Every structure is written in structure tokens, then in C-alpha cells.
Amino acid sequence: MSQTLSQATGRDIRLLCREQRWTGPTAGLALGYIQANLVIIPREWAFDFLLFCQRNPRACPILxxxxxxxxxxxxCAPGADLRTDLPRYRVYQQGKLVAEPGEITSWWREDLVAFLLGCSFSFERALLQTGLPVRHIECGCxxxxxxxxxxxxxxxxxxxxMVVSMRPMKPQQALQAAHICERFPFAHGPPVHWGDPAVxxxxDLSKPDYGDPVPLYPGEVPVFWACGVTPQAVIQESGVEFVITHKPGHMFVTDWRESDYYEIAETVANRREHLAN
Amino acid sequence: MSQTLSQATGRDIRLLCREQRWTGPTAGLALGYIQANLVIIPREWAFDFLLFCQRNPRACPILxxxxxxxxxxxxCAPGADLRTDLPRYRVYQQGKLVAEPGEITSWWREDLVAFLLGCSFSFERALLQTGLPVRHIECGCxxxxxxxxxxxxxxxxxxxxMVVSMRPMKPQQALQAAHICERFPFAHGPPVHWGDPAVxxxxDLSKPDYGDPVPLYPGEVPVFWACGVTPQAVIQESGVEFVITHKPGHMFVTDWRESDYYEIAETVANRREHLAN
Structure with missing residues (x-):
């Protein structure tokens, strides 16, 4: 990836996607801008899914x-178009993946509702900046x-x-990570478990259900976070006839800055409209 | 009100309501238990209203x-029955108040969805405990x-x-109140405005749209909070054909303790289900 893209804005990345000039993963792009999971479902299922997110805020933090x-x-991105502004999509019918297009204009329907959910890229950057290990980034997987x-x-x-992601750390590092992630409720928040995976x-940690296995070093424990794959897994299993998501790793880049997270954390939505100016 | 009831549990109060032995306001009852606004609407409107709450968390903090x-x-209250466990209800058809019953069993339908929203009783208690004035309580109105x-x-x-409630304070007290209310996002959070009401x-502060006027003393400014009357006002104006709410002041008393508010504040829902034990 070009060094320039790491310094791009969220809007820059979205326009590159719209012109199909960027079709790859978005990790490391537009650093400092909050990225989001995308779930698009028919209106007929939207109440159930919104309620599901409301009741499972760790896995499904609504942006x-x-x-x-x-x-x-x-x-989170005025002027953006969710049909074209992600690098890659996945289209599911009756729970089966039927297409992986670069834009979904032809799939769009007037009864579709789009959900943007927080993603772990935000807290991983904070962990790295604190000197904590993020093994899959070290391993490039x-x-x-x-x-x-x-x-x-x-x-x-x-x-x-619930689907969880796992990052190995020493217990003291895990405590630090938990402290940091408390400040990211919009990005899955603190870990949901650490230690014995059987609990x-x-x-078998060496056989993840999604993604790649990573090594644990001596003295490390596995640390587990609620994961944005949860809603996709649940929706596919629940017989929703039509769903569009982003392709994993190919996220939507918003205009919101991670440095604004306190404000976003407080409301998980848009507080500004409620403040008299 | 009996002194005993202030020391009752949320469940105690709900059972008294169920037996129609308590039909009055719930202010001061079951101190320490979180009370809630109630909005019951048809499934057909539930997505719109849940989305409305999601987008307007100050006025509509979802419990x-x-x-x-x-x-x-x-x-928030396993075993409770929202059809009988509030002291008094209001039934609206086509935006018009048609009944104010003590229970709503005969009005219940299988397509109804109930929303419980945070209420200002929680933060008013915290203000009083800090020695800040709550004028309408001083005035008994x-x-x-x-x-x-x-x-x-x-x-x-x-x-x-947005509908707002108003409490007069000195500027320094208003700052203290804002600090305290930051910890109550589930109860409307910090003020949305203070000072010039025209903004x-x-x-005219002496002519509130709901409730009673209260005096401002020298050196005080009006301090405004988002108010739980907002959703009722919006729903009635938006042509929803059938809505049931609590009668203002006659709230639903939950099992949740205000002292748990940090946990509830973080998720506004139920975090416990996401933690491995």
C-alpha cells in the first residue's frame, strides 16, 4: 500500500473505492479515522437486527x-454512498455467498437498511501505540x-x-489492554475473557473458525474480544433471505476521528444534534 | 407516602401496583432503584422508534x-409484567388520550413492543445528595x-x-451538576443548555409546556436537560395509531440499582450476558 494512503482522509479512501482504484483491505489506511463493519439487511429484519445490536453492544457496537x-x-460520512464506497462486498442469499462485487448498485433495493458497526482497528492502533503486542499484525496475517x-x-x-478475536499477551499486558479498551466501547470494548479457552x-487455539492461527509465546495467555464477525454469523444462520456485508478486512472508512472517541463513546451515535449551539 | 415504601425494593413496588394497592406517583419510592419511562407501540412502528432512540440517546436512553x-x-426486572406493574397508564389512539387505566391487560396485543427509557429521578437523587438544589422538589411540584x-x-x-426539563442553579452549581450527570447517560446525561432560554x-420560562413553573433566585440561571417526555410528544405527533405510556410521574421501577450505574452506563443494556463466567 502506498505510504500516502496511510495519511489519506476517510473521504479520500472512499472516493478511491468509488472509482474502483482501491479494492484491497483497509487496515493501515487513513490512520486515525474510524473504520466500520457493514451489514445491509431488508427492512423486514431491521428491527430484529437493531434490537440484537442493542442487546449485544460488545459484539455489535452501533456507529x-x-x-x-x-x-x-x-x-459518520455525509456525502458517502454505501453502495460504492467500500473496496469489496459480499452478497448472501439464503445464507449462501453468491457474489463478491466491488460495488452493489445493481443489488440495492429501496427496503434495505445499512448498519455500520465499530471495528477492532481502532483499539489495535491504541494497543500498538502503548507498546502492547498485536500478534497477527506482527505475523502479517x-x-x-x-x-x-x-x-x-x-x-x-x-x-x-458470540464470535471472539484473540490476541496473545502476558497477564500484565492484558490488564493494560483491558484498561485501554474500556475507552473504546464503540470498538468492542475490553476483553470478554482471558486464559483457559475451554471455559x-x-x-483448540491452533484451529480458529475464521482467520489465521498465531503463536503464543512463553508466559502469554490468550486474550479474547467480542468480534464484529458475530452479526454476520448470526444473520447467516438465522435464515435472513438477503444480506450484504463488507468483505472481511475491507471496511468502510468514516469521517470520524479516533481522537473524537470520547464523544462517540458516550452516545455511540450522534451527540452533536442534541447540543444547543 | 409511607416511609416504608421509600425503603421497599423495585419488586415490592411492582407487586403493590399489580394488586392496585399503589396507584400514585413513584417519586421517592424504592430509593436506589432505577425507574423508567414506558412507551409501548405496535411492531410496525418499532424499528422507527428504536432507531429514533438510537439517534437521540439524550432524550431516549434505552434501558x-x-x-x-x-x-x-x-x-431489568425478571418476572415483572409491564401490563400490570405500573401504578397508572395512558392509552392513546390516533394521538388522542382515550384512557388512563390502572392496568392494560385488556389493551394488550401480540404485536406490541415495550420500550423502557431512563428517567431523571436517578440524577436528581445524586444532585440532592451533593447538596445541589432541585427546585421543583423544594417547591413540591x-x-x-x-x-x-x-x-x-x-x-x-x-x-x-426535543422537550427539556429545567432546574435553576447558580453557574458554579450548574458546572457541578454537569459533572455529576456525565455519569448518568442512562438518565439523560449532562445538560443540553444553560442560560438564555431564547437560544x-x-x-417564557414562567409558562412551561408541561409541568409547573418554578422560581429562579438571584444569581441563578436556568439549566436544561433532555427530557423523557420527548418520545411521547414525538410519537403522538407522528400519527402512530396506538400508543400506551406510563402516566407522567408514575414510572416503572426496575430491579437495577443506581449503584450499578457504571455497568449500565457502559452498555445501556445488558453487559452481563457477554462476560464469560
Missing amino acids: EVTDPGCAEPRR NVPMYRTNIPCASAGRLRGP IGIA | EVTDPGCAEPRR NVPMYRTNIPCASAGRLRGP IGIA
Whole structure:
């Protein structure tokens, strides 16, 4: 990736995607801008899914939800178009992946609702800046992710287990990481578990359900965070007839700065509209 | 009110309501337990309203949302029945108040969704404990509430202005109050404005749109908080054909303790289900 793109703005990246001049992962791009998971589902399922996010804020921290038929996220990226401004999408019908297009204009329908959910890129940057290890970045691979026996709170027709991501650390580092991540409720917050993986139903750390395995060094314990793959897994399993998501790692880059996170953390939405100026 | 009731639990109060042995306001009852505004609307409107709450967290801090047809708030009060466990309800059809019953069993429908929203009782207690004035409690009247020119973020078919409550304080006290209320995002959070009422579209403080006027003493400024009347006002104005709410001041008393507020504040929902034990 060009060094320039790490210094680009969220809008720069979105326009490159729109022109199909960037179709790769967004890790490391537009540093300092909050990136988001995308889930697009029909209006008929939108209440269930919004309620699911509300009840499972660790896995599904809501940044923004659009009105049905509206592809512009007016709060976190005014002027953006969610149909074209991500590098790569995934289209699911009846839970089956049917396409991985670079834009979804032809798939768009007036009854679709788009959800933008926080992603771990925000807190990983904070961990690295504090000198904490982020093993999959050291290894140049994807983060390992596992299905757990932790049930998500169900909502209407949506139910399923939490998916977690894992980063190995020494216990003292894990405490530091937990402290840091408390400040990122919009990016999955602090860990949900550390230590014995069997306690949360993970049989073998070397066989992640998604992503790549990473090594644990002597003295390290596995540290687990709620993961943005949870909603995709739940939605696919729950018989939703039509879903569009981003391709994993190919996120939507917002206009929001991580340095604004206190404000965003407080409301997980848009506080500004409530303040008299 | 009996002194005993101030020391009762949330469950005690709910059972008294269920037996119609308590039909009055809940201010001062079950001290330390979080109380909630109630909004019950048809499933057909539930996505719009949940999205409205999501986008307007100051006015509409969500404590819990039930699944359609489910009258039990399983998170904040397991075993409770929202059809009987409040002292007094209001039933609206086409925006018009048609009944003020003591229970709503005969009005219940399988497509109804119940929303429990945070209320200012929580932070008023904290203000009093810090020695700050809460004028309407000193005066023994209702808090004054005003429609403002602050637009709520609209959601689908729902739109309208924010309603605010007002408490007079000296500027230094207002700063203290803002600091305290930062810790109560589930109870409307810090003030949205203080000082000149005209800035937020209030022409005459002595003529509140809801509740009772209260005096300002020399050196005091009016301090305004987002108010739980906002959603009721918006819903009634937006043509929802059927809505049930609590009667103002006659709240639902949960099992949640104010002393747990840090946990509740972080998630505004139920964090416990996400923690491995």
C-alpha cells in the first residue's frame, strides 16, 4: 500500500473505492479515522437486527443506522454512498455467498437498511501505540477468530453464539489492554475473557473458525474480544433471505476521528444534534 | 407516602401496583432503584422508534426493549409484567388520550413492543445528595418542561423537537451538576443548555409546556436537560395509531440499582450476558 494512503482522509479512501482504484483491505489506511463493519439487511429484519445490536453492544457496537432505502450515512460520512464506497462486498442469499462485487448498485433495493458497526482497528492502533503486542499484525496475517459457547442475547428471530478475536499477551499486558479498551466501547470494548479457552468453548487455539492461527509465546495467555464477525454469523444462520456485508478486512472508512472517541463513546451515535449551539 | 415504601425494593413496588394497592406517583419510592419511562407501540412502528432512540440517546436512553408480544422486561426486572406493574397508564389512539387505566391487560396485543427509557429521578437523587438544589422538589411540584427549537434526529416517520426539563442553579452549581450527570447517560446525561432560554426557542420560562413553573433566585440561571417526555410528544405527533405510556410521574421501577450505574452506563443494556463466567 502506498505510504500516502496511510495519511489519506476517510473521504479520500472512499472516493478511491468509488472509482474502483482501491479494492484491497483497509487496515493501515487513513490512520486515525474510524473504520466500520457493514451489514445491509431488508427492512423486514431491521428491527430484529437493531434490537440484537442493542442487546449485544460488545459484539455489535452501533456507529450508525440508515433509514430504509438510504445509502448515505449522514452522520459518520455525509456525502458517502454505501453502495460504492467500500473496496469489496459480499452478497448472501439464503445464507449462501453468491457474489463478491466491488460495488452493489445493481443489488440495492429501496427496503434495505445499512448498519455500520465499530471495528477492532481502532483499539489495535491504541494497543500498538502503548507498546502492547498485536500478534497477527506482527505475523502479517489475519486475526484468529473463534465461535464460543457464550450465547448472544437473542432478539426476535436472531440468535447465535458470540464470535471472539484473540490476541496473545502476558497477564500484565492484558490488564493494560483491558484498561485501554474500556475507552473504546464503540470498538468492542475490553476483553470478554482471558486464559483457559475451554471455559468459553474453544477446543483448540491452533484451529480458529475464521482467520489465521498465531503463536503464543512463553508466559502469554490468550486474550479474547467480542468480534464484529458475530452479526454476520448470526444473520447467516438465522435464515435472513438477503444480506450484504463488507468483505472481511475491507471496511468502510468514516469521517470520524479516533481522537473524537470520547464523544462517540458516550452516545455511540450522534451527540452533536442534541447540543444547543 | 409511607416511609416504608421509600425503603421497599423495585419488586415490592411492582407487586403493590399489580394488586392496585399503589396507584400514585413513584417519586421517592424504592430509593436506589432505577425507574423508567414506558412507551409501548405496535411492531410496525418499532424499528422507527428504536432507531429514533438510537439517534437521540439524550432524550431516549434505552434501558430495555422487549420482543413483540412479550410483556416481561427480562433484563431489568425478571418476572415483572409491564401490563400490570405500573401504578397508572395512558392509552392513546390516533394521538388522542382515550384512557388512563390502572392496568392494560385488556389493551394488550401480540404485536406490541415495550420500550423502557431512563428517567431523571436517578440524577436528581445524586444532585440532592451533593447538596445541589432541585427546585421543583423544594417547591413540591412537577418539574417544568418546555418544547425547544432543538430538532431531534428524525428516524423514518418519527420527527419532532426535543422537550427539556429545567432546574435553576447558580453557574458554579450548574458546572457541578454537569459533572455529576456525565455519569448518568442512562438518565439523560449532562445538560443540553444553560442560560438564555431564547437560544433554544423558549419564550417564557414562567409558562412551561408541561409541568409547573418554578422560581429562579438571584444569581441563578436556568439549566436544561433532555427530557423523557420527548418520545411521547414525538410519537403522538407522528400519527402512530396506538400508543400506551406510563402516566407522567408514575414510572416503572426496575430491579437495577443506581449503584450499578457504571455497568449500565457502559452498555445501556445488558453487559452481563457477554462476560464469560
